[in-house]
Amino acid sequence: MGGGPVGGELAQVFARFGVATTLAEAGPQLAGREQGQVAERLARVLTDDGSISGRTRASTWSASSWPPDGSHQHIWAAGDVTGIAPRFRKPDAQSHRRRLGRRA
Incomplete structure (x- = not known):
């Protein structure tokens, strides 16, 4: 950070x-x-x-990717320290509604 x-x-x-x-x-x-x-x-x-x-x-650099599944990943480096942010998934409200027995 x-x-x-x-x-x-x-x-x-x-x-x-x-x-x-x-x-x-x-x-x-x-x-x-x-x-x-x-x-x-x-x-x-x-x-x-x-x-x-x-x-x-x-000195820092970073790169991000957005795969077709809608997730997001971010990689960064600052000198000799490198980090990978967690991969964030696209929310899927429809599957949650199906599990609850409701129509999407």
């Missing part, structure tokens, strides 16, 4: 669910819009427990 405020908040959410998370920031510090000491403190708070790591000066 990006190393800004939204990325930091989402990283904390994922960390609390037990997911190891990496913040990737193209600039020289996480929370790049903040002043130096504030940014350093935020980075320390986010990364102290080890469930969130930070990468600065990270």
Whole structure:
């Protein structure tokens, strides 16, 4: 995730669910819009427990695919860290209605 405020908040959410998370920031510090000491403190708070790591000066790339079945997959890389987002399936409301005995 990006190393800004939204990325930091989402990283904390994922960390609390037990997911190891990496913040990737193209600039020289996480929370790049903040002043130096504030940014350093935020980075320390986010990364102290080890469930969130930070990468600065990270060049990133990503790719997405949309197969014919309507699902979506996203792959990204930031420096030496690579991630694959879960494959999202297209909702199938008709099959749920059939299981409930209702017409689509």
